[in-house]
Amino acid sequence: MNKWTNTGQGPGLLISSVPGPTATGLGEPQAEVEETLKRIQSHKGVIGTMVVNAEGIPIRTTLDNSTTVQYAGLLHQLTMKARSTVRDIDPQNDLTFLRIRSKKHEIMVAPDKEYLLIVIQNPCE
């Protein structure tokens, strides 16, 4: 993040060349996203990773389309419910992470204001 801000908002760059920062601005976050996801995916037993927006619409996934849509829709609802539960109990509190352990998998949901990161892992492997 720091790196991005440094390069993107560097005054020298802005002044010196206009296409420069746009090129890096387009290319770098993309690469960073891919890199992060790749890193997560490379963990042992990870079955799939997906990024979903606040409305439950998938943005990036490593699974097939139908599975992604199903996971995204259901987990989005569950996360919203979990978040509202946490907030109802204490309005100053918020949900930061959701782990669902099932017989076969563990589903991890990292929620944010605008996005959800969903990772499915097979822990027994």
Added chain:
Amino acid sequence: MAPKQKQKKKSSRGKKSPKPILAASEDMEPVNMESMGHPEIYPLVLTTKTQEIFNCRIDEDVTDEQPYKLINKEDIFEDLRNRAAVSDFHPVKKIVQEYPGNELLLVYDKDFKYGLNFYLIGTEEGKENYLNRQVIPVLPSQHLQLLILDLIYALRLSPAAIGDLLILRLDLSDDAVHVHGAAPQTSVFCCCRRLHLVSSILFCCIACTQATPEAAAAHSGEAQGADAGTGPTHVGVAAEGPGARGASMCYLYCLHVLQITYMISQKRIEFGAPVKFSDQNASSVKDAYIECTAYPDKNFTLKQLEKDVGMQVIPQIKDISTQTEWTYPKNATIQYYPREFSEEEKETLKQSRPLVDFLNNASISVEIALQQNEIMNTFIDDWKYLAEEEGTFGDKTDTHLKEYQSFTDLHSPTEKMITCISWHPTIYGLIAVSVAVRLSFEDRVYFSGKLLLQPSLILFWSFSDPIHPQLMLESPDDIFCFKFCPSDPNIIAGGCINGQIVLWDITAHADRIENIKAGGSRSKKATLKPMFLLEPESNKEAMYIRHCAVSSIESGHKKVITDIHWLSDTFEINRMGSVFENRSGICCQLVTCSADCTICFWDIRPQKPLTPQTTEKKKEESIEIPFDVPSTFLHLDLSWKPLSKIRLSKGETSLDHCPTRISLNEDHLLYKTEDKTLTQSKTVKAGEMNPYHNLESGMANLLKPIDDFCTKFFVGTEDGEVIYTDWKMEKDPETGRHMPKKPVSIHTIHDGTVHTIQRSPFYNDIILTVGGWNVAIWKEGVMTGPLLQSCCAPKMYTSGHWSLTRPGVFYIGREDGYIDIWDLLEKTHEPAQSQNICITMITYIKPWIFSAKQQFIAIADYYGTLHILEIPWTLSRPSTNEMTSVNYYFEREVKHLEYVEQRKNIREQEKKEMELEMEKKKIKTYQKSKEQMEAELKMDYESYLELEKTVLINLGLLKVTEKGSYMDVV
């Protein structure tokens, strides 16, 4: 009015009749106004002289108000005499002469309506009419109506009575009101107009009317007197008719300004009385009946030829509203299509900064969680694993099969062996066993006559009765294999020693075998009681069931049928072996293999292209068939021909492979259908309507072919070969005939007849084969060799079966009565354990899952005893990862096989290379030149010399000085 008119007409006629006579005597014919509708009017011209004579001077004697004058007949005659022809009345002399009355009415015709200044009315009626009519036209208004109503009220007349009982005669000369008449109330009312002045007068009148009749009569004379008088206001009431008659008549005259003639006539006793209506005979009373005969009205006979009709199309609109029950509002949405971003949107989102920030934040926590899972499984159930370990290290005693029950057919006179076992798919504790005479082929031929006398049977044993078989299925000859139909357990197909296929339908006895369960308690008693006590009762129960159908002797197998299978209900095959979908949803095809080197496919449905001959035959047979045989497969009996026949040729020789066992791809599915609930539901279905009772011919309609179906299957032969081949025929390019394909692979692994080829119930592609003295496990698709091949056992193996619950376990029966239990997880080179069951050869093994905790294995021996043993917990319960670990073992073996194959190739290559090198070397030695040979020889000689020297030095035969020379030499 009508009668008056009639009278008028009569009078006119009466006038006319004398007319011609008069016309003859006098030329003058008075001109009347018949042309204008008034025959009684005779226009006249009256000169002023005549007017003076008759006192009818215009504007003096006759005015607009009083336009008429009554003239005495005598006066006219006098005038006629005085003035003769000059008299103005001369033209109407005749009329005057014939006039019946005394006074003639002369009317001043001011408007010259009839052409002259005066006219004379020639008849008495005309005179009266004129005088009356004169007042009618202008009638006063509603006051008269009020008057009448008042009157009616005063007289207490009921309104209904008004019409016929009231006759009013009102003369209102001033306002020219003259109501008279006939007076149904309509005319009265329409005439009644303004008359409020009269009301007070009328009250007087009414007062009089209400007086006694005598009083009324006293006034009458006065009233009559007043008739002619011209008193200013004179009211008179005349009551006519005495009270004795009960009728009264009132005359009321109002003179002065107006004249009212009022006549009310009613029976006195009926005054104010309610009206009574009654029936009367129409013929008895005159004029009571008026006939209106129907006649065609020409006005309506006109035919309408043309009609103008206007039409305008108007949309029909209907307002309809209903009120439904309203429960509560509910927001419901259905999203049937997931929302997704397009690629561009995704790209832009991926490049957005918030996403990157988010991922950087979120990935940390996710990765922590992932790592935690990698390090340790937090949710591991230690207790479960603990129990598991305990089980695996359990008592050895627990691993033994425990004898549960045994069955022996005590009734059969000859010694028999069990050839095949099958558990009933649905009914608990029911097992079917086929028995055959224990004889060699030669003996069998020798005793054939004797054998015919005793039935060949399949016995149904139940756990509840260890002595008596529940059912006995009769067959033409000894059965060597049989199977329950997977879709209907009441259908059984068996293969005979003589090559015939036998079909039974025990639907009729299904209740009987199902109800044995209830007799469970009885069996305990039965074991306690001496056997002979039970005998008569149970003899009754023993049932012989005849077969439904046997296959044709000519076109079936020639030798003993060694294996029979039902094809799955998911597909069916045709003559060419092509696979089609099975629409009937029931198993209706069979496959058999026989010692006559053929494999046959059979269809139990009637074949369509039947020649008439065979149908006739069938009819004849149907008569012969006894009534107790169900007609399910009647169409097949003795005419059943195989659908297709496969011969496994060895190729170069004329001999064929002799199959003993076959295993199709679908076999494992049949095990799955043995799942209790499934089959039970199926039997229920069968109970509702047995599909086997109305089988339709297959292949009749076009069926959808299943293209990607594996038509390959395993065959075990008499010679111990395991053949993997295809049942699909292929067209021989030379002859055009359909020939079976060449086998994919043939392996001779077993050193004796293969009697078991079985797919694992867990892995579709793993096949166990048992034959001779060894066991082999194969994987379909890996055809280089068996995954596992046991070494030769000391005793011959005679049967085998996979465990139904443990993937790595199978049971092998031996000829010495032992059961070898193999556990691939424990040992793969020898059986995990052996257990003695009986003293003779084990002929068949069949395990059965009764419940999750109880499993049985049926073991049949050569002496005809069926042993039911309970499988211990350790052998029935799979360990947690047994499935995967066994699979892993098989995979490893496959890899090993591949490696061996590769090594073989490598070795062969190496060998070839070695040989090549050797050859090269040899060639090289031959190529060496003579010089080289000499040099080599020289070298050899020099080395020899060296050796000699060293030996000599060692022996001390040579001196040291010579050492140096030796060194020089070196």
